[in-house]
Amino acid sequence: MRRRPNTGRKAQDLVVKAISAAAALLGIFFLGWILFEVGKRGLGAFDAAFFTSLPAPPGSEGGGLANAILGTLIITAIATVIGVPLGIMSGVYLAEVARGTKRAAAVRFIVNAMMGLPSIIIGLFVYTLLVLPFGRFSGFAGAVALAIIMLPVVARTADDMLSLVPNSLREAALALGAPRWRVTFSIVFRAAKAGLVTGVLLAIARVSGETAPLLFTALNSVYWPTSLMEPMGNLTVTIFNYAMSPYADWQRAAWGASLLIMAAVLGTTVLARVVFKEKKR
Amino acid sequence: MAVRPTARRGDRIYRGVAAAAGIGIALVAVGVGVSLVASSWPSIEKFGLSFLVTDRWSPVTEQFGALSSVYGTLVSTVIALVIAVPFSLVIALFLVELAPPWLAKPVGAAIELLAAVPSIIYGMWGLFVFAPFMAEHVQPALKNSLGFLPLFEGPPMGIGMLTAGIILSLMVLPFITAVMRDVFTMVPPIVKEASYGMGSTTWETTRKVTVRYGFSGLIGAVFLGLGRAVGETMAVTFVIGNSHDISVSLNAAGNSIASTLANEFTEASEPMYLSALVELGLVLFLITVLIQVGAQVWIGRTVKRAGGGL
């Protein structure tokens, strides 16, 4: 083999490798920058009261965001419970059950279109569906709104990941006599596990920062959540309210709450990856 | 080969549940679409098609036109994707092919963490930290070097279309990267090894084998990012300057559909105003649909979905 063509290809390869590393570095740099700024402004908000007390009006001591933290946990958890199974099963539908059919193509098209919907529109939709008829804002409506936002993210990722699993795996399982559902859940899922988990985590990360849909559904509250059918305090709307206020203590709390959200999502990500880790054989 | 009766019933349930989920999502989307059209009907009736090409936004005289918002959405999204997609591709490449495992995990987690930043924080960081940086360093530099282009006219205020586009690119980067990384991982090693076995470099393997194999998944990743960029409200409204004028310059202020909708909806009480705002949302929905149709026409014929299909 002649030397020159190889050197050119090798050089190209090296350049791309360098660019990749630089790009990754740049991404981390921005993250570090944002983290630094948020941390600088928000770390000071973390005290015992932050995690245990109810909100206090501006200028008062000892206020916290405990009810908002609990509310966000509840709303996000319920949204996940609703949105993730539905999203994954839709992905299964698109990639396994109805693969290649016209119906699947139509559903896939619709799911993609849903991804571009501004979250405020989804909030309005759920408002018309679950708030107006009952005459009250509710944490449950908020969870439903978030679930709808999660759906296309989970479904599309699941669809893509499941589709990437080679057919040889399916053929082998079917040849052994496994029913279709077994093939999907035991074999294909396991092969696509990392990707499915990514889809779920991305969806959770996506909704954990959403404000507008909750504004029209769960509203917000300064008291402890007592029922799913009442307005429920949540971190994002509180952050919005506090950040837009002229009071230094409220603004600091807003930054602190944002830091908390980031930490929580990171924690969830790490936990999920550990739990669903591929066991090395 | 006889399948056990319980297995057949299990399969029926399985298919039923999957179909219910798939149809269910479609129904929800259709429901949203229908309610969008219903709420924007008064505005559709009043303005008709002129809504799409008029550049007026006057709540007081109730004259509404979506043009500046559509323009802003498209431009900011294009900037975001033009920056984010290549970056995501090479970062995913780095994470899967280049970085040793002890490095790939934390770097990957760090990139994913960008997705966890609440959008209002992107907005506030953008306004209080990044925009001044843009005003002091980036925009003047661009103006000095490329200022003859109408793209870079105007005073460097730090906010504007370019800043909004860059912040959007940061927001969509983790989504696109994470999915691309998983796509790269799911390409069977045997396929890659075959390429290496023939003497290909890493980049050549990636370009010619991995990307081709996972092309559909990569496009899915881009759509994920596109969806996020197009519907983003908080981050954009903080830094885009919220002006209803259209300008070619990237330094100029503009607005996007999502930001206008979010800004004005909570204070609007007149029915026609509300209807026009919802119609903006409908227009956005239609834009996403059109992009999708375009992409599918472009890709759909040539690429078979790799891997699955039984």
Place this chain on the structure above:
Amino acid sequence: MNRSVPTILAMALLAALTLSACGESTPPQAKLDEPKAAGDEAGDTAAAAEARKGVMLNGAGATFPYPIYAKWADAYNKVTGLKLNYQSIGSGGGIAQIKAKTVDFGASDAPLTAEELDEAGLVQFPLVMGGVVPVVSIDGVSAGQLRLDPEALADIFLGKIKKWNDTKIQERNPDVKLPDTEISVVHRADGSGTTWILTNYLDKVSPDWHEKVGTGKAVEWPIGIGGKGNEGVAAYVQRVNGSIGYVEFAYALQNGMAHVQLQNKDGNFVAPTIESFTAAAESAGWKSAPGFYMVLTDQPGAGSWPITGASFILIYKEQADPALAKQMLEFFDWCFAHGAPMAKELQYVPMPDAVAELVRGMWRTRIASPAGSPVWQ
């Protein structure tokens, strides 16, 4: 596959959800349920205190009074145990939600006309006031130095005056060295009561503005960029030299911004202070305002600030639950009677006592149960 760990997690999650969905979580702060004993300010009887336990009133609307409503609600809760949850979703949202009956009261920075009120079966009353302050960021000009007359202010926002050293501005400011800098206008990107108050004022004082722009919570601004919220406007103004914007008084103070002196109806140049806002409120003719439709811009009075505004509460004339309505009115009554010091602390202007009396009179005559018996005695 090791199913146990994910399964355990799923069960734990389900358990937690079931508990939260069914249960009442007990608030850790017992004081929420224990109103103060004899001698407290709301004149409680034990029976009334019992009645308030577990009640939560929901209100939503204007963002402008959000901090003071939150403060009053918190203080009232400590005194009486009544829970009041006020959320700032915007005046439009407040009007929409009270009309949809998803909240107990709505709040709006812009008053509804008597016709709109009658049509919806609502009544309104002002609860608190505040001022809108033009702020500038000009090299060499300090707070309170710049004087603007009404035409100049309008022309700046119209884009007709383009530079700071324009004669129309300079002639009012003979001892200030105004630079030859372009004026950058900053307005609100989002719809807001603050914009409504400012545009209402400009509408009154400038025929040009009236013709070209008009009054609204969001308008078609002739020039300028939009900041998100008061914070956004403050941020833009602070960073762009030669800019002018408008913010609520509290923001101007908190951010140490350079406010402007305006010429009021009487021809005097006044600075924005609690006193000048109060002066505007006191000269207003509330008695003759149908449905309390009163806009406090451009009010007469030697020391009146020309861009003052009140924020309004909207409730139904016919209250299906008279007991709840009474508790709600008791809260507002308490705000009138005891809320003034807290309001001033947060740079809001409390309603003058005379107006509070008029409001109570309206409660007596207009708010009743479906059977017709008045809620407020």
